[in-house]
Amino acid sequence: MINQENTVCAIITPPGTGGISVIRLSGKDAISIASKVFRKKSGKSLNEVKTHSIHHGHILDLSSGEVIDEVLAGIMKSPHSYTGEDVVEISCHGGPLVTGKILEVFVREGAGHAGPGEFTRRAFLNGRIDLAQAEAVIDLINSKSQEGLRSAIWQLEGGISRKINELRDVLTVALASLEAFIDFPEEDIDVIIHDIEGRIRSSVESIDKLIDGYYRWRPFREGIVTAIVGRTNVGKSSLLNVLLGEERAIVTPHPGTTRDIVDGLANVDGLPLRILDTAGLRTTEDLVEGEGIKRMFKSIESSELVLLVIDGSEPLTEWDEELLTKTDGKKRVIIINKIDKGNMIQDNLDRYNSPVVCTAIINGEGIEPLRKLIRDTVVGGVQRLAGEAVVTNLRHKNALEQSNMELNNFLEALHDRLPLEIQALHLRGALDLLGEVTGVVTTEDILDRVFSEFCIGK
Ligand SMILES: Nc1nc2c(ncn2[C@@H]2O[C@H](COP(=O)(O)OP(=O)(O)OP(=O)(O)O)[C@@H](O)[C@H]2O)c(=O)[nH]1
Ligand SMILES: [Mg+2]
Structure with missing residues (x-):
């Protein structure tokens, strides 16, 4: 539980050294606390300045009279600030010593330390934003892809x-x-019931659509673990490097180059992939390589998508066949590589029911179609987000599911002609569950859970 009477402060920029750090003071005494330790060149006090103005001056340590730093102080008066309270933001020189000292003088003058997410929580409690918007702040910070970013902004x-x-x-x-x-x-009950039933059925449909969006967009939010597998020397590590856009894995003409798993985060057509490059399959006496091959098999199990690479310049081998069988049933793209040296794969691989693409990774041929195929395999033909209503947050999705359960209970009660009071109970339940998403209906417990995901300073 936070005490909103309190004025609190925290560093709102990342910890450590940097060009500039920013310290925020928020609460009813923010301006008076800051004005005690801030000296403006003109001699004017921060108590007298206009809202949304910036002032150049010094922060003093009153106990020693020493200047701590030369800073800019931004003043935003209630209610037009992030938290809805009076806010002072001090831009000082970045460094733990300076920021630590400034926090210290604010605390000495009566400010408390802000807890994790406290500024955003205050913004919620002061009605600046609703709960779903507060959660979007975290999503925005944690976004790993353009799509994730877009949906967070839409939610915000x-x-x-x-x-x-x-x-x-x-x-x-x-x-x-x-x-x-x-x-x-x-009143004529049948007319009323008929009208209500129609409205509720269409609400159930709308909610289902929102829930469906949550699942469809999950890959964009969470990323997809992807294993690159194949026999040795087919170009797996070359593929990893090309998808990452950097020389992450060692590539040599020698079979058996990759032993341990090498991984990296790639953005493939807006889809975040965590790609694992693995040891190539062959028979080996080498203990290290043998262990690498075991890990390769494990990575097939633990991944959601498999990119199976085959060397097109040679006919299929038993190892290719083994991997084709082992990865059957997984989401998979089959890549016939090295087609710059010709394509010896006579088999069209149709029976494997996976999309096939021909590439020459060495010169970039086929990479764009491969990217598109990867995206289509993971998310089907789903188009990019364009202001579309998408639920991205697990808590929202759960509340929507429960709400739909209540609406279905209501429809059942209505159908069974149960007493109207019971029907109303289900409707009210659904209404409250929807209210939990935006926070019009909330409990300390929900707030604690939401804001526990924030860091200090947010
Ligand atoms: N001609 C040709 N050579 C390629 C192509 N892609 C990769 N290579 C070459 O094939 C060799 C093996 O490439 P890698 O990417 O190391 O293959 P790998 O599958 O990771 O091999 P291991 O780690 O040993 O299993 C290197 O000499 C690459 O330059 C291609 O499209 N065409
Ligand atoms: Mg390799």
């Missing part, structure tokens, strides 16, 4: 909240007419 701008509010409006109207009937039973 109130996208999901608008959707939820629309749904809540429909449910509220339905609940109101149901309750009106409980109070004034002389």
Whole structure:
């Protein structure tokens, strides 16, 4: 539980040294605390300045009279600030010593230390943003792909909240007419019930669509673990390097070059992939290589997508066949590489039911079609996010699922002509669950869970 009476401070830039660090003070005493230790060249006090203004001056250590740093102080008065409270942001020289000293003088003058996520929590409690928007702040910071970033911004701008509010409006109207009937039973019940049923069915559909979006966009949010496998020397490490855009793995003309797993994060057509390059399959007496091959087999199991590389300049071998069989049933793209030296694979591999692409990784041929195929294999024909309503947060998805359960219970109760009071109970339950997403209905427990994911300074 946070005490909003308190004025709090924290460093809001990353820890360590940097060109500039920023310290935020937020709360009703923010400006008076800052003005005690801030000396503006003109002699004017921060207490007298306008909101949304920046001031050049020094921060003093009042106990010794020494200057701690030359800084810029930004003033944002309530309610037009991130937290909705009076806020002072001090841009000082980046370094743990300076920032530590400035925090110390603020605390000496009466500020407390902000807890993890406290600024955003205050913004929520002051009605600046709703809970879904607060969560978008974390998603924004943690985004690993352009798509993830877009959906976080959409959520931050109130996208999901608008959707939820629309749904809540429909449910509220339905609940109101149901309750009106409980109070004034002389109205024609069948007309009312028919109307309510239609509204609720379409709400269930809309919620299902939102839930479906959560699953469809999961790969963009979380990334996909991808194993590159094949027999030795087919070009697996070359493929890893080309997808990463850097010379991550060693490539040599010698079979058996890669032994341990080499991994990297790639962005393939907007899709974040964690790619594992593995030891090539062959019969070996070498203990290290043998262990590498075991790990390769394990990586097939643990990955969600397999890129199986075959050397097109030679006919299929038993090792290729073995891997084709072993990876059957996985999401897979088959890559026939080295086609600059011709294609000796007569077999069209149709029976393996996986998309096949021909490449010459050495000169970049076939890489663009391969990228597209990878994306299509993982997410089907899903198009890019374009302001589309997408639920990206697990908590929201769970609340939506529970809410739909309640709506289905309601429809069942309605069908079974259970007492209206019971029907109303289910509707109200669904309404509250939707409210949990935006935080109109909330508990300390939900808030603690949400904000525990934040770091100090956010
Ligand atoms: N001609 C030709 N050579 C290629 C192509 N792709 C990779 N190579 C070469 O094939 C050799 C093996 O490449 P790697 O990427 O090390 O192959 P690998 O599958 O990782 O090999 P191991 O780690 O030994 O299993 C290197 O000499 C590459 O330059 C290609 O498209 N065409
Ligand atoms: Mg290799």
